Each structure stands twice: as C-alpha cells, then as structure tokens.
Amino acid sequence: MQRLVSGIQPTGKMHLGNWLGAVQNWVRLQSEYEAFFFIADLHSLTTIYQDPSQLRQSKIDLAMDLLAAGIDPERACLFFQSDVPAHSELHVILSMITPLPWLERVPTYKDKIDEIREKDLNTYGFLGYPVLQAADILIYKAAAVPVGRDQLPHLELTREIARRFNHLYRPIFPEPGDQITEFQMLPGLDGRKMSKSYGNTIPLSASVDDVSRLMKTMLTDPARVRRTDPGNPDVCPVYAYHRIFNTTERCAEVASDCRSAAIGCVACKQDCADRINAQLEPVRERRAGITEPRVMEILDAGAKRARAVAAVTLGEVRGAVGL
Ligand code: TRP
Ligand code: SF4
Numbered sequence: 001m002q003r004l005v006s007g008i009q010p011t012g013k014m015h016l017g018n019w020l021g022a023v024q025n026w027v028r029l030q031s032e033y034e035a036f037f038f039i040a041d042l043h044s045l046t047t048i049y050q051d052p053s054q055l056r057q058s059k060i061d062l063a064m065d066l067l068a069a070g071i072d073p074e075r076a077c078l079f080f081q082s083d084v085p086a087h088s089e090l091h092v093i094l095s096m097i098t099p100l101p102w103l104e105r106v107p108t109y110k111d112k113i114d115e116i117r118e119k120d121l122n123t124y125g126f127l128g129y130p131v132l133q134a135a136d137i138l139i140y141k142a143a144a145v146p147v148g149r150d151q152l153p154h155l156e157l158t159r160e161i162a163r164r165f166n167h168l169y170r171p172i173f174p175e176p177g178d179q180i181t182e183f184q185m186l187p188g189l190d191g192r193k194m195s196k197s198y199g200n201t202i203p204l205s206a207s208v209d210d211v212s213r214l215m216k217t218m219l220t221d222p223a224r225v226r227r228t229d230p231g232n233p234d235v236c237p238v239y240a241y242h243r244i245f246n247t248t249e250r251c252a253e254v255a256s257d258c259r260s261a262a263i264g265c266v267a268c269k270q271d272c273a274d275r276i277n278a279q280l281e282p283v284r285e286r287r288a289g290i291t292e293p294r295v296m297e298i299l300d301a302g303a304k305r306a307r308a309v310a311a312v313t314l315g316e317v318r319g320a321v322g323l
Contacts, residue, residue: 004033005142007040010058014065015201017194021183027070035076036140042081046126063295065204068287079302086310090135097164103127106153134158138173139310146179169320187237191219208277215273220265231258245275
C-alpha cells in the first residue's frame with residue numbers, strides 16, 4: 001500500500017464544514033492507503049503562540065472528533081505532530097537547504113500576515129511554516145497528500161525541497177503527489193462560508209436539539225418575509241443544506257413547495273435538521289463509545305507507530321547530510 005499523509009490544525013471544535021470537506025475524505029482514504037493523519041499542534045503554535053492556553057483541550061477535542069467521524073485506529077495512524085520529534089528534526093535539516101526567497105514567495109505568507117492583523121506573525125516560525133509541512137510529508141516518504149486547493153503552494157514547495165535535497169545529497173525523498181479535495185462549500189448559519197472565525201458553525205458534536213436550535217437561527221431567503229410570501233430556494237442557505245443532506249427527490253419537493261409557499265421556513269428547517277441528525281447518528285454512536293483516556297491511548301499508540309517509520313527516514317537523512 002502507498003503511504004498517505006495529512007494534517008489538520010487544532011483550531012477549535014470540528015464543524016460540519018470540516019467534516020464534509022477534509023475529514024470524510026480522510027475516512028474514505030484510510031482503507032486505500034497506509035494513512036498517517038496527525039493533529040498539527042506545532043503548526044498551530046505559529047499563529048497562537050501568544051496564548052496557547054486552549055491548545056491542549058483543542059487537541060483532545062479534535063482527536064475525539066476525528067475518531068467519532070470514523071477515523072479507524074486499526075487502519076490509520078492517528079497522532080499529535082509534536083509526539084513525533086522527527087518532524088521537528090527534519091524541519092531543521094530541511095531549513096538549511098531551503099532558500100529564503102522560496103518562502104517569501106509563498107502566496108499565503110504575505111496574505112496571512114496582512115489578513116491576521118491582530119497577531120504578530122512576523123516570526124521565523126511562521127515563515128518556516130511550509131518547511132515544517134514539507135518535513136511532515138517527507139518524513140513518511142508519502143506518495144499522496146490529500147489537501148484543499150489552498151494548500152497547493154505548500155505542496156509545490158515540498159516537491160521543490162525534495163528535489164533540492166535529492167540533488168544535493170542522494171535521492172531519498174519521492175516527490176509527493178497531491179490529491180485535491182474539491183470541497184462542496186458549506187454555508188454557515190449566516191449564509192457566509194462556515195468558518196470558526198465567523199462564529200457561524202454547527203459543531204460535529206452538536207446534539208439532536210442543538211442541531212434543531214441552530215438551524216432555527218439560520219438565514220433564509222431574505223425576501224420571504226411572511227409565511228404566505230413565495231420563496232426562492234436558490235438564494236437560501238437552508239436549501240443549500242437540503243441539497244447536501246437530503247435526497248434529490250425531496251430537494252425537488254422542497255424547492256417547489258418553497259416557490260409556491262406551500263411550506264413554511266420553520267418546517268423546512270426542521271426537515272433539514274432531521275436529515276442532518278440522521279447523518280450524525282453514527283458519529284454520535286462512535287463518540288459515545290470512546291472515553292478521553294481511550295483517546296489518549298489511541299494517540300500514544302499512533303505516535304509510537306509513526307515514530308518507528310519516521311526514524312528510518314531520519315536515519316537516512318542524517319547519513320546523507322553527514323551528521
Ligand atoms: N497546512 C495544513 C492546513 O492548514 C495542515 C498541515 C500541516 C498539513 N502539515 C501538513 C496538511 C502536512 C497536509 C500535510 O490545512
Ligand atoms: Fe429557504 Fe426553506 Fe424558507 Fe424556502 S422554505 S426560503 S428553502 S428555509
């Protein structure tokens with residue numbers, strides 16, 4: 001089996017947007033590859049270093065969410081990035097051969113510094129973010145890296161670093177391929193993209209009642225003021241949810257009932273909440289079956305397996321660079 005690597009930053013609880021995008025894809029891929037999935041706690045320090053007080057809990061919550069979502073520790077290796085020090089060691093070695101302009105050129109670099117004004121991202125660690133990501137990938141000699149489109153520049157840089165290393169010393173690293181996950185964009189409760197930073201999310205850990213309650217607050221067709229006004233499902237985020245969580249037939253019914261005002265928004269939202277809840281049922285069941293100590297046990301075992309694989313590559317690398 002080919003190796004596959006991917007990481008996710010622990011920035012708060014997983015929401016339905018993360019779940020539909022990256023995480024369901026991971027669950028699918030874990031049976032096709034020898035998968036290494038990690039919680040990128042070091043990467044998250046690049047932006048939250050000034051206040052890491054939530055980090056510990058966020059890591060555990062995310063691990064729990066991933067297991068509830070169906071990451072199977074019997075198949076995939078799941079661990080905390082910082083529990084496998086070889087990532088950091090390879091990062092230092094790769095940093096020796098990475099030209100500064102390669103990093104300054106990464107499109108996300110200057111954008112993020114401008115975008116996240118409230119934090120001082122003018123650090124060595126933040127500039128080196130993609131080198132650490134390259135180390136995450138190359139330490140396992142991964143063939144495939146499933147990521148969102150926004151991560152492509154980081155993968156391209158990973159390949160460039162691999163080529164440079166292979167050329168300077170000896171060919172150790174295969175160039176990883178990308179596996180772009182085409183996310184179906186999930187709107188948040190306010191109709192903008194679902195994102196923790198907008199505070200418009202439905203958490204994966206939401207209870208049946210939470211889902212109904214949150215759906216009630218969701219934006220609808222703003223032109224549909226009274227129950228008797230006909231609506232336009234095409235501009236309604238609730239309808240976008242039906243399209244994702246409901247059957248094609250039911251969607252057609254909802255659309256036509258909305259246009260003729262045969263259905264009210266309250267009932268339409270409850271119908272949608274019921275569909276979401278049905279899909280979350282297996283997630284809730286898995287969550288109920290795992291305790292926090294068991295989560296820690298799974299992550300420790302994952303780190304142990306990952307360390308064994310990473311040690312082999314690190315040994316080769318140390319030899320190649322003369323250490
Ligand atoms: N940078 C990735 C993101 O923000 C997370 C990540 C860290 C990652 N290391 C990785 C993804 C290695 C894939 C492979 O989404
Ligand atoms: Fe949106 Fe449903 Fe209301 Fe139509 S009936 S506007 S689809 S919530």
